[in-house]
Amino acid sequence: MNRRWQACSWGMAGLALAAAAALAGPGTAQAGTGPSKIASGPGAGRAAPGRTGPNRIAADLPSPGKDNELYGVAALSAGDAWAVGSYQTGPSGSLNLIEHWNGRTWKLVHSPDLGGPAGDDTLYSVTAVSARNIWAVGYYDDGDIDHPQPLIEHWNGARWTVAPGPDPGGAAGVTTLFGVTAVSAQNIWAVGYYGQTSGNQTLVEHWNGSVWAVVPSPESGLLSGVAASSRRNAWAVGYYWPEQPTVPNTLVEHWNGATWKVVPSPNRPGPGDPNLLTGAAVTSARNAWAVGYYANAPLGEGAEQTLIEHWNGQAWKIAPSPNPGGSAADNSLHGVTAVSPTDAWAVGYYSRGGDHTIIEHWNGHAWHAVQSPDPAGSSGFNDLNSVAAASARDAWAAGGAISAIALHWNGHAWKG
Numbered sequence: 001m002n003r004r005w006q007a008c009s010w011g012m013a014g015l016a017l018a019a020a021a022a023l024a025g026p027g028t029a030q031a032g033t034g035p036s037k038i039a040s041g042p043g044a045g046r047a048a049p050g051r052t053g054p055n056r057i058a059a060d061l062p063s064p065g066k067d068n069e070l071y072g073v074a075a076l077s078a079g080d081a082w083a084v085g086s087y088q089t090g091p092s093g094s095l096n097l098i099e100h101w102n103g104r105t106w107k108l109v110h111s112p113d114l115g116g117p118a119g120d121d122t123l124y125s126v127t128a129v130s131a132r133n134i135w136a137v138g139y140y141d142d143g144d145i146d147h148p149q150p151l152i153e154h155w156n157g158a159r160w161t162v163a164p165g166p167d168p169g170g171a172a173g174v175t176t177l178f179g180v181t182a183v184s185a186q187n188i189w190a191v192g193y194y195g196q197t198s199g200n201q202t203l204v205e206h207w208n209g210s211v212w213a214v215v216p217s218p219e220s221g222l223l224s225g226v227a228a229s230s231r232r233n234a235w236a237v238g239y240y241w242p243e244q245p246t247v248p249n250t251l252v253e254h255w256n257g258a259t260w261k262v263v264p265s266p267n268r269p270g271p272g273d274p275n276l277l278t279g280a281a282v283t284s285a286r287n288a289w290a291v292g293y294y295a296n297a298p299l300g301e302g303a304e305q306t307l308i309e310h311w312n313g314q315a316w317k318i319a320p321s322p323n324p325g326g327s328a329a330d331n332s333l334h335g336v337t338a339v340s341p342t343d344a345w346a347v348g349y350y351s352r353g354g355d356h357t358i359i360e361h362w363n364g365h366a367w368h369a370v371q372s373p374d375p376a377g378s379s380g381f382n383d384l385n386s387v388a389a390a391s392a393r394d395a396w397a398a399g400g401a402i403s404a405i406a407l408h409w410n411g412h413a414w415k416g
Helices: 006-010 012-020 056-060
Strands: 066-077 080-088 095-101 106-108 120-130 133-141 149-155 160-162 174-184 187-196 199-207 212-214 222-230 233-240 249-255 260-262 275-284 287-295 304-311 316-319 331-340 343-351 355-362 367-369 384-391 394-399 405-409
Touching: 066 095, 066 133, 066 405, 080 133, 080 384, 080 394, 120 149, 120 187, 133 187, 174 199, 174 233, 187 233, 199 222, 199 233, 199 249, 222 249, 233 287, 249 287, 249 304, 275 304, 287 343, 304 343, 304 355, 331 355, 331 394, 343 384, 343 394, 355 384, 355 394, 355 405, 384 405
Parallel strands: 066 120, 066 384, 095 120, 120 174, 149 174, 174 222, 222 275, 249 275, 275 331, 304 331, 331 384
Antiparallel strands: 066 080, 066 394, 080 095, 080 120, 095 106, 120 133, 133 149, 133 174, 149 160, 174 187, 187 199, 187 222, 199 212, 222 233, 233 249, 233 275, 249 260, 275 287, 287 304, 287 331, 304 316, 331 343, 343 355, 355 367, 384 394, 394 405
């Protein structure tokens, strides 16, 4: 399992440490939502350059340190995409990782780090309004892993800068943002959680074109992904811990233009088994997706299996999804994007003699596993955390663990 989601299965007590150590999350947290998710890009997508050898990804996708991992991706067009995450340069601590696709190659782009030499900076999600208006969210800490603080950064077409935002956890608590999505330049949502001595609470923040402000959200727990199709239709997904059983259950909240409300969401297969949602996508009031994973036995005894849920305008229902690694291996989904009601992608990984990429496609009738490369080799770490589509012929999936990974869909095949 990748670093982002590793601690999510261990219960609410582990959330502060998980976020601060860049272990808890995103996607899918989901990135690449909002306009960049459903836009029709100009022309067909461009396949990534050919790569050869076990380290081929390193030559084309910058990996500036060790443990390079991309958690979020957003795609505007065939020549304009962004990916965000983190990397390490020493035995501890992390720095922001931001990379840009210009139509020919991925290049590193400098971004501020607030954590300092002994601290951590990680960006979990990114969304694109336009080529000159990109937002990324995550967290930073100054070396005290028990007190991560929210991090919001903005691209204005020339540089990345830090944007002030609320920190409801305060100096003695924890606050982390895992997902961001844009409806317009004046309507952007970010989600995560904050914690204080009294417990942990879902967190929703909103940008109105001038300032970021906290918007009340129900339920204790964590929101890991957000997607919106209009100013009156946004979805946030994650998980919470009920009193009984004390294992994570799916959590879905909806924005109707006035308030955030919890909407019932199913869990599988039994009351003692964890269920977590990590990413969301939406195209209309009658078509939304949430992805994640569940354990096929009580906590600590079973393997993770893919979980996909669909909103049909009336209720959330589980959609059957493949598990390429089989029932005895971990299979989890971290990100999802939707181009139309008959075209959606979900990404993640499965473990069997190494971590292998999972890419699944919705064709309007069923989810099917699609062949995808393992850039780090068959025994390496090939974890996909996020997916975004500029059009039906142009999509990116991003991840990593040791070296950063970006796979491209050109309308016919995924290339790495």
